[in-house]
Amino acid sequence: MSQVNRNSKAKGVNRRQFLATTARAGCAMGLLGLGVSGVAKQSSHLDPMAIRPPGALDEQDFLSACVRCGLCVQACPYDTLKLARWFEGAPTGTPYFTARTVPCEMCEDIPCVKACPSGSLDHALTNIDEAKMGIAVLIDEKNCLNFKGLRCDVCYRVCPLIDNAITLERQHNQRSDHHAMFLPTVNSDTCTGCGKCEHACVLEEAAIKVLPAHIALGKTATHDTYINTEETTLEMLNKGLTL
Amino acid sequence: MTNGMSNTKMKTPGAAQTRFAQAAIDELGWWRAHKFLFLRRASQLCVLLTFAIGPWMGLWVLKGNLSSSELLGTVPLSDPLVTLQVLMTGHLPETALLVGALLIALFYLLAGGRVFCSWVCPVNLVTDCASWLRRKLRLPRTAEMPRGLRYYLLALVLLLPLVTGITVWEWVNPVPILYRALLFGAGSGLWILAMIFLLDLFISERAWCGHLCPTGALFALLGKASPVKVSAVNASACDNCMDCFEVCPERQVLKPALKGDNPMIVDSDCTQCGRCIDVCAQRVFQYQNRIALKAENNQ
Numbered sequence: 001m002s003q004v005n006r007n008s009k010a011k012g013v014n015r016r017q018f019l020a021t022t023a024r025a026g027c028a029m030g031l032l033g034l035g036v037s038g039v040a041k042q043s044s045h046l047d048p049m050a051i052r053p054p055g056a057l058d059e060q061d062f063l064s065a066c067v068r069c070g071l072c073v074q075a076c077p078y079d080t081l082k083l084a085r086w087f088e089g090a091p092t093g094t095p096y097f098t099a100r101t102v103p104c105e106m107c108e109d110i111p112c113v114k115a116c117p118s119g120s121l122d123h124a125l126t127n128i129d130e131a132k133m134g135i136a137v138l139i140d141e142k143n144c145l146n147f148k149g150l151r152c153d154v155c156y157r158v159c160p161l162i163d164n165a166i167t168l169e170r171q172h173n174q175r176s177d178h179h180a181m182f183l184p185t186v187n188s189d190t191c192t193g194c195g196k197c198e199h200a201c202v203l204e205e206a207a208i209k210v211l212p213a214h215i216a217l218g219k220t221a222t223h224d225t226y227i228n229t230e231e232t233t234l235e236m237l238n239k240g241l242t243l
Numbered sequence: 244m245t246n247g248m249s250n251t252k253m254k255t256p257g258a259a260q261t262r263f264a265q266a267a268i269d270e271l272g273w274w275r276a277h278k279f280l281f282l283r284r285a286s287q288l289c290v291l292l293t294f295a296i297g298p299w300m301g302l303w304v305l306k307g308n309l310s311s312s313e314l315l316g317t318v319p320l321s322d323p324l325v326t327l328q329v330l331m332t333g334h335l336p337e338t339a340l341l342v343g344a345l346l347i348a349l350f351y352l353l354a355g356g357r358v359f360c361s362w363v364c365p366v367n368l369v370t371d372c373a374s375w376l377r378r379k380l381r382l383p384r385t386a387e388m389p390r391g392l393r394y395y396l397l398a399l400v401l402l403l404p405l406v407t408g409i410t411v412w413e414w415v416n417p418v419p420i421l422y423r424a425l426l427f428g429a430g431s432g433l434w435i436l437a438m439i440f441l442l443d444l445f446i447s448e449r450a451w452c453g454h455l456c457p458t459g460a461l462f463a464l465l466g467k468a469s470p471v472k473v474s475a476v477n478a479s480a481c482d483n484c485m486d487c488f489e490v491c492p493e494r495q496v497l498k499p500a501l502k503g504d505n506p507m508i509v510d511s512d513c514t515q516c517g518r519c520i521d522v523c524a525q526r527v528f529q530y531q532n533r534i535a536l537k538a539e540n541n542q
Binding site: 021025026028029032033036037039040041043060061063064065066067068069070071073074075082083084085086087088091092093115116117118119120123 | 297298303306307308310311312313319321322325326329332333334335336337339340343389391392395396398399402403404406407408409410411412413414415419420423426427429430431432434435
């Protein structure tokens with residue numbers, strides 16, 4: 001018996017000890033891994049009012065790429081970008097901005113993207129007008145002054161892509177019956193999500209808000225045959241209405 | 244009590260309490276008994292200040308933080324562990340991040356891996372503070388965690404991005420959290436550092452840096468072959484006062500050097516903090532260059 005003990009001491013650990021230690025460490029690490037992943041997953045949903053810098057990859061890809069160095073934040077000349085803190089909407093340490101507070105000024109040379117070492121801000125973005133930080137949505141028609149028949153137009157006028165990303169659609173004013181209403185209308189194809197409209201909205205709470213694209217945009221199902229109505233109808237006729 | 248032991252402080256309760264490492268201070272003077280501690284703190288604060296004078300005063304020498312940065316607007320530097328995590332998610336980063344990680348890895352390959360832990364890492368200030376308090380309050384030694392845990396944690400940190408697709412560890416990694424708090428005002432993450440402080444102080448001594456931190460584990464692996472080491476060149480003069488054991492964050496590395504055949508501390512757990520050099524009145528330890536030494540011996 002003592003012989004066995006001495007042997008095991010000489011080797012440092014015996015098989016039983018080794019297996020026990022490995023199992024214990026494995027369990028501890030497994031639990032820890034689950035815990036940390038849980039926290040990360042839980043808080044990996046971006047707060048809808050926190051918008052990513054220009055060129056940001058899709059949220060999931062962004063979170064795999066971003067090293068949270070803050071180089072984009074320091075490259076931004078307008079103090080637009082912030083690094084998220086713990087217990088805030090965005091995942092801790094990642095860059096975001098709140099359009100209502102400070103919108104993106106759409107620098108032509110896009111310094112934040114150039115500064116990003118990890119490519120979580122896509123370096124392929126060279127024209128800021130093609131940025132997709134989010135999509136502006138006129139979220140409250142009831143309180144929007146233009147919908148009340150007034151000529152506020154502030155969001156339209158501050159838009160860097162005026163008459164392109166936001167247009168004013170002329171409509172008959174039913175209420176007075178002899179005026180026109182000019183309704184701010186966002187073209188989601190060209191809106192960059194810079195947030196200048198939201199920032200400038202004169203209401204106490206903005207009637208137009210920038211939201212992440214996945215919240216702002218609907219999506220046609222891939223099997224939907226009405227994407228191109230004319231062609232589809234012909235095709236359906238040709239096929240003898242099999243669909 | 245014999246003459247030989249009159250130098251050593253007494254650890255029995257009730258005995259007159261002398262200051263820690265009083266023997267070294269008496270023998271060598273305050274400066275030489277605190278030299279490497281002082282230099283180390285200066286180095287840690289210098290790195291931090293070089294980052295901080297950017298956002299604080301507009302003097303941009305280093306942009307970013309320890310996760311990734313840019314020196315003078317040109318040289319990229321990045322944390323190898325963060326870079327590995329990004330690679331494990333399957334994302335191929337820009338070359339800047341890869342080159343930065345390579346530069347940092349090369350530096351610690353030469354300077355000694357865990358030099359980062361003791362001379363650069365800001366968390367070291369927190370854990371050393373806990374350890375100092377532990378000594379001051381004479382808290383009892385507690386059951387030690389297994390030393391290998393950090394390597395399991397390192398494996399976990401690199402495995403999780405593969406499974407979840409995101410760099411999970413960066414939510415709780417205390418090293419960048421402290422830097423982000425100071426450089427970007429993101430103070431709400433500091434609760435993690437408070438936890439580490441309390442863990443080190445009350446639950447298990449040297450728990451974080453010495454047993455858990457995966458960043459330290461990676462740097463330890465990197466520095467295995469580095470030429471710079473601390474060596475017990477004067478091991479024969481050791482009077483077993485145990486001051487070095489008291490202060491060493493990785494005390495298991497000392498015994499083989501003091502009592503074994505090779506005086507060099509080759510264990511990669513050694514953070515090369517030089518505190519053992521400071522507190523030893525006998526001047527047992529010294530920094531040595533392994534390669535220069537070998538060349539000398541070959542002549």
